[in-house]
Amino acid sequence: MGTTSKLAARNLLRSPRRTLMTAISLVAGVGIFILGDGFVSGMTENVIVAAIDGTVGHVQLRPKGYPTQPGQHPIDRLVTLTPEAKALLDREAVAWTGRTVFAPLAAHGPDSVRVMAVGYEPERDVSVFPRDLWKVEGALPAPGRDEVAVAPRVARLLQLKVGDPFVLQVRTHQGAINALQVTVAGILRTGNAELDALAVLMPARLAHRLIASELPSHISVRLRHRDDAEGFAEKLRAVAGPDVEVVTWVGETANLVHIQQVRRKALNGVMFILMALAAFGVANTILMAAHERIREIGTLRSMGMTERGVLRLFVTEGALIGLAGSALGALWGGWLVSYWSRHPIDFSEIFEKAAKGTLNASALIYTHFDGRVVLASIAVGVVVAVVASLYPARVAARMVPAEAVRAP
Amino acid sequence: MKRSMLVLTSLCAALGSAPVFAADPAWPSATELMKRMDQNLTAQTRKMRLVMTVEGRRTRTFEMVSYGRGEEDAAMEYLAPAREKGTRMLKLGNELWIYMPAVDRLQKISGHMLREGMMGSDVSYEDLLSSRELLSRYQASITGEDTVDGRPCWKLELKAKDDSVTYAKRVSCVDKETFIPLKQDLYAVSGMLLKTWTMSDVKSFDGGRQYPTKMTVRDHVKKDSITKIEFKELEFGIDTPKEIFSLRWLERR
Numbered sequence: 001m002g003t004t005s006k007l008a009a010r011n012l013l014r015s016p017r018r019t020l021m022t023a024i025s026l027v028a029g030v031g032i033f034i035l036g037d038g039f040v041s042g043m044t045e046n047v048i049v050a051a052i053d054g055t056v057g058h059v060q061l062r063p064k065g066y067p068t069q070p071g072q073h074p075i076d077r078l079v080t081l082t083p084e085a086k087a088l089l090d091r092e093a094v095a096w097t098g099r100t101v102f103a104p105l106a107a108h109g110p111d112s113v114r115v116m117a118v119g120y121e122p123e124r125d126v127s128v129f130p131r132d133l134w135k136v137e138g139a140l141p142a143p144g145r146d147e148v149a150v151a152p153r154v155a156r157l158l159q160l161k162v163g164d165p166f167v168l169q170v171r172t173h174q175g176a177i178n179a180l181q182v183t184v185a186g187i188l189r190t191g192n193a194e195l196d197a198l199a200v201l202m203p204a205r206l207a208h209r210l211i212a213s214e215l216p217s218h219i220s221v222r223l224r225h226r227d228d229a230e231g232f233a234e235k236l237r238a239v240a241g242p243d244v245e246v247v248t249w250v251g252e253t254a255n256l257v258h259i260q261q262v263r264r265k266a267l268n269g270v271m272f273i274l275m276a277l278a279a280f281g282v283a284n285t286i287l288m289a290a291h292e293r294i295r296e297i298g299t300l301r302s303m304g305m306t307e308r309g310v311l312r313l314f315v316t317e318g319a320l321i322g323l324a325g326s327a328l329g330a331l332w333g334g335w336l337v338s339y340w341s342r343h344p345i346d347f348s349e350i351f352e353k354a355a356k357g358t359l360n361a362s363a364l365i366y367t368h369f370d371g372r373v374v375l376a377s378i379a380v381g382v383v384v385a386v387v388a389s390l391y392p393a394r395v396a397a398r399m400v401p402a403e404a405v406r407a408p
Numbered sequence: 409m410k411r412s413m414l415v416l417t418s419l420c421a422a423l424g425s426a427p428v429f430a431a432d433p434a435w436p437s438a439t440e441l442m443k444r445m446d447q448n449l450t451a452q453t454r455k456m457r458l459v460m461t462v463e464g465r466r467t468r469t470f471e472m473v474s475y476g477r478g479e480e481d482a483a484m485e486y487l488a489p490a491r492e493k494g495t496r497m498l499k500l501g502n503e504l505w506i507y508m509p510a511v512d513r514l515q516k517i518s519g520h521m522l523r524e525g526m527m528g529s530d531v532s533y534e535d536l537l538s539s540r541e542l543l544s545r546y547q548a549s550i551t552g553e554d555t556v557d558g559r560p561c562w563k564l565e566l567k568a569k570d571d572s573v574t575y576a577k578r579v580s581c582v583d584k585e586t587f588i589p590l591k592q593d594l595y596a597v598s599g600m601l602l603k604t605w606t607m608s609d610v611k612s613f614d615g616g617r618q619y620p621t622k623m624t625v626r627d628h629v630k631k632d633s634i635t636k637i638e639f640k641e642l643e644f645g646i647d648t649p650k651e652i653f654s655l656r657w658l659e660r661r
Binding site for chain 2: 105107109110111112167169172174175176177178179180181209212
């Protein structure tokens with residue numbers, strides 16, 4: 001086998017340009033697949049993490065029939081915890097917090113925009129919604145003062161700077177119009193596309209004054225593991241009361257995760273096409289090599305190499321092209337995926353412009369590096385190359401030695 | 409402090425003066441004023457053709473015809489501009505549907521959207537399409553007299569009877585002759601002034617009804633935003649065809 005491999009390697013190096021061209025198609029196929037898979041897996045994870053860390057938590061309680069369309073945040077019904085639900089949360093959740101989400105009109109001078117206001121409990125919120133990715137220009141609003149933090153897009157649309165006053169106008173929980181002048185304490189980028197496009201964050205006390213109620217519209221729960229969400233939600237549903245619905249990050253991200261699955265299928269399709277092209281290239285290269293080396297094959301056969309030996313030689317050549325191409329592709333794709341898995345790509349501006357707050361996903365896209373995908377891609381590349389080289393190898397192996405030696 | 413209060417009280421008693429805002433016996437009662445305002449401004453059935461001009465960064469003009477039934481039901485159709493022509497709205501109770509012929513689409517607007525400014529104006533769907541009586545929703549007191557554009561009026565302060573009333577407080581100047589609120593300041597729960605609504609060019613209609621044919625709404629939250637409404641045609645107590653208040657009417661061509 002060692003001799004066959006050496007012979008195959010030497011044969012490939014006889015036409016380095018042709019070998020390289022053939023390998024490039026495999027580099028592209030494997031590399032693009034690893035990159036695509038890294039992005040799709042990363043996006044799926046980003047969608048999940050954005051929901052868990054930005055707006056939902058692991059489990060969430062909200063008024064029954066709460067609208068799911070973007071931009072709809074009614075406060076005519078709010079959440080009251082039953083004593084049993086509160087006891088369950090205190091006993092089994094790592095942390096839980098109430099948020100009051102509503103949709104006031106924010107007005108500054110002649111400009112106005114409908115925003116997504118989030119009233120949070122200053123001390124409890126951070127234990128459910130981590131702030132690792134938060135970047136604040138200025139400061140977070142101080143409790144007890146009429147201060148808010150605004151999303152970058154809101155600041156841009158209303159031409160707001162830190163320290164500027166503006167008016168929030170909202171319907172109270174009961175239905176009357178309320179309005180307060182608030183001051184921009186900071187411009188906040190949370191890393192969540194929905195919040196960064198539309199949010200005005202404020203301590204709960206200010207939100208309660210605006211909506212004239214101290215009840216939250218949502219209660220979000222953090223558990224030890226996100227996989228515990230469905231089981232805990234079942235328990236919570238049993239004690240939460242009839243006016244409240246209990247949702248989990250799984251249900252809240254289902255639509256976006258489904259889109260990622262569709263993308264994955266599309267990616268598999270692209271991979272199939274690229275691999276088919278690569279296979280065609282490998283088959284063509286091996287076939288050309290076989291025809292160019294007819295006399296050599298004849299000599300080898302005359303010297304005692306069996307049909308099987310010739311077949312093995314050409315298949316090994318295909319396998320080596322496959323291995324080299326796939327390994328290079330895996331190195332290129334894997335390195336990029338690995339790099340972006342540690343250094344996210346910031347899509348904030350694109351998300352702000354394109355989605356305008358309708359996308360509950362992180363604007364910082366981390367790719368997902370999976371060593372198994374890299375190894376599997378190399379294996380697929382090699383198998384494709386081997387399978388593609390079978391036919392030309394058989395053509396070479398079946399040449400009659402005497403005719404092959406006499407060939408021009 | 410106690411001493412100065414005592415002096416002030418003694419002085420008032422000595423002079424026999426009444427507190428500044430005590431009602432003058434010659435003044436009408438606040439309830440009477442509200443009744444007269446309601447008689448003028450609300451109608452069981454009504455038809456209006458109006459032109460609404462929204463002044464802001466750019467000025468836009470809309471012309472529409474509207475039909476009203478009771479306090480909450482109303483139907484409206486845009487006649488101009490060409491882009492909006494044929495757009496119809498139907499409000500039944502707290503629900504609102506909009507039909508846009510350009511995209512042949514019927515859309516139901518949720519409750520809180522009723523409070524949004526109509527076509528970017530300072531007038532909400534609720535403001536324009538509802539015809540609610542003040543008497544059932546507000547407690548009022550007359551706080552003095554004033555003049556608006558040279559017309560003498562009663563200064564009336566209205567406070568919402570419950571927390572669900574749209575404007576927590578209104579301060580109106582009610583024309584002494586026509587009982588039309590020539591100027592109304594509308595306040596938020598917090599006490600912030602939201603809008604100033606003025607009415608003018610009052611005309612007489614059958615049954616002694618007085619109704620303004622011009623209104624101006626100035627939004628104090630959005631600076632430099634003014635909406636002007638001019639009623640070109642007004643009919644009250646008419647027989648409005650039943651089919652107008654149905655979803656079928658919305659999509660009818």
